[in-house]
Amino acid sequence: MINIPKIKVGIVAVSRDCFPESLSVNRRKALVDAYKAKYDEADIYECPVCIVESEIHMVQALEDIKNAGCNALCVYLGNFGPEISETLLAKHFDGPKMFVAAAEESGDNLIQGRGDAYCGMLNASYNLKLRNVKAYIPEYPVGTAEECADMIHDFLPIARAVEGLQNLKIISFGPRPLNFLACNAPIKQLYNLGVEIEENSELDLFEAFNKHAGDERIPAVVKEMEEELGTGNKKPEILTKLAQYELTLKDWVEEHRGYRKYVTIAGKCWPAFQTQFGFVPCYVNSRLASQGIPVSCEVDIYGALSEFIGTVVSQDAVTLLDINNSVPADMYKSEIEGKFDYTHKDTFMAFHCGNTASSKICCGEMKYQVIMARTLPEEVTQGTLEGDIMPGDITFFRLQSTADNILRGYIANGEILPVATRSFGSIGIFAIPEMGRFYRHVLIEGGYPHHGAVAFGHHGKALYEVFKYIGVPVEEIGYNQPAGVKYPTENPWG
Incomplete structure (x- = not known):
């Protein structure tokens, strides 16, 4: 069919600087691998430039996903996340966006391996409202790599509609x-x-x-x-x-x-x-x-x-x-x-x-x-x-x-x-x-x-x-x- 937007979701992982960045790096990779294993990899783009911890990183990531032709954004909280930088990213991205967060992975790794994204999602949602930024947040936005991949796939028809209406x-x-x-x-x-x-x-x-x-x-x-x-x-x-x-x-x-x-x-x-x-x-x-x-x-x-x-x-x-x-x-x-x-x-x-x-x-x-x-x-x-x-x-x-x-x-x-x-x-x-x-x-x-x-x-x-x-x-x-x-x-x- 003609006259229908084709969506390419830029996945940008974020990290609070007092949490291990490796949590966001590894969890982003697992998320992307999970999506490609189940869905069309052309739907997504993994932003490799940086893990967003600061406003400078935000600008770099924004430019990268724009240059990659992304017309939708997924902000992925691999750990607690930097509430200012991550919501500024959503504010300055001109297109449909969503937020998802990583679930904790193992009861045997809750010291250096605890990311607290469950908590970070609350602050992200609060900051989105402060900035009057619309974003899709799934019914239960915290999940494993496979669950977050499903959430991104569920976002595609929503993103098509939003992108379509804007044009x-x-x-x-x-x-x-x-x-x-x-x-x-x-x-x-x-x-x-x-x-x-x-x-x-x-x-x-x-x-x-x-x-x-x-x-x-x-x-x-x-x-x-x-x-x-x-x-x-x-x-x-x-x-x-x-x-x-x-x-x-x-x-x-x-x-x-x-x-x-x-x-x-x-x-x-x-x-x-x-x-x-x-x-x-x-x-x-x-x-x-x-x-x-x-x-x-x-x-x-x-x-x-x-x-x-x-x-x-x-x-x-x-x-x-x-x-x-x-x-x-x-x-x-x-x-x-x-x-x-x-x-x-x-x-x-x-x-x-x-x-x-x-x-x-x-x-x-x-x-x-x-x-x-x-x-x-x-x-x-x-x-x-x-x-x-x-x-x-x-x-x-x-x-x-x-x-x-x-x-x-x-x-x-x-x-x-x-x-x-x-x-x-x-x-x-x-x-x-x-x-x-x-x-x-x-x-x-x-x-x-x-x-x-x-x-x-x-x-x-x-x-x-x-x-x-x-x-x-x-x-x-x-x-x-x-x-x-x-x-x-x-x-x-x-």
Whole structure:
């Protein structure tokens, strides 16, 4: 996939000058060896210049990891550590950073071999707060070489998201559709996150599309689409226009990215889009998502932001779906009850017109958009990729600015059930433990719109750390509380 940061973590060991430096030297080597034995050694760089004991060492280490191309930092407390120098290192490093500490190694070596990094981590965290420096600290940040290697590996998706957001531009087209205030939100929080946004008219996009008529690259894109759709190519007559539109978007991205490395799109898709362009853009959106350029529907800017975060965390295609409809009682009883460990209220159906990547769809077919065709000629509503979304683990989540400019988000791990939906669009039957209560006391109470981003696999742990790192207050991160744990707004009498 394109449009995803590649992370290289510079590992810098630190040492308090009244502790044996050899502890940090040897423990750093053991950590690096442990990482290389289990993971891709290209993920990390061992700073060999010095063990940081002073501010001068800090400057030397900083220059070394920058010259090595590191865009993330791991400060490793091999012993107690120099709280000033190590936190200055984090302050002056422009990128995501984490702190981990070495556990003691043997009960037979607690005189010269005791490092006290367990204590040093407390002082490091205190100094980080004094300097207003954000850093990722794992749930239990003290460990053996092997455990710290796992912590660094867990840091990679967090670092990808932070690095990505610091270099992201969101390109939007057109105002939101009439009677569609749900996804409207202030863009101030985008700038607070370091994200740039370029807002364009739908007319600008239409002009660019028309200029791509007859583009010599169109036949090659049509061939790609034909190969991807296979027997699901039920509307071959629309592929040329879809290929023209895909090239329009890709060229726009390259011409308008400016100094930003990564781009996502908040696109317009109705009500005038179909009648003027002559198709719906859903399939093209699905193709770009599969390449790492997520495109949100209905000019949902924070939906596009959420999709991008999910893409860089999971390194996989994501989708944006409506939290759409309840599962009929007869369907639940015949196909879910007794077969899966979910109550009826744990289940729901999530849907969008056809924007989900073909790799995530069972037997996807190119069709027309049923809802739009109720009021428009069917031929201008063609371009949706439809089919049931493949069963498996998912994470439903969203990052959102409220109307009064507070950043908040929600995260819930769940799954798509292997149950036929009997419906249309890109759609699946989803199950999230305690979804009924989550729906009422997080989604409704929090004022979230109906769009939610879906990452394939369970990524709640990483997303939670991403949200914390980028500044979402922990009290503003909603998740599905287990049974017996009340939400603040939940009636204690039921």
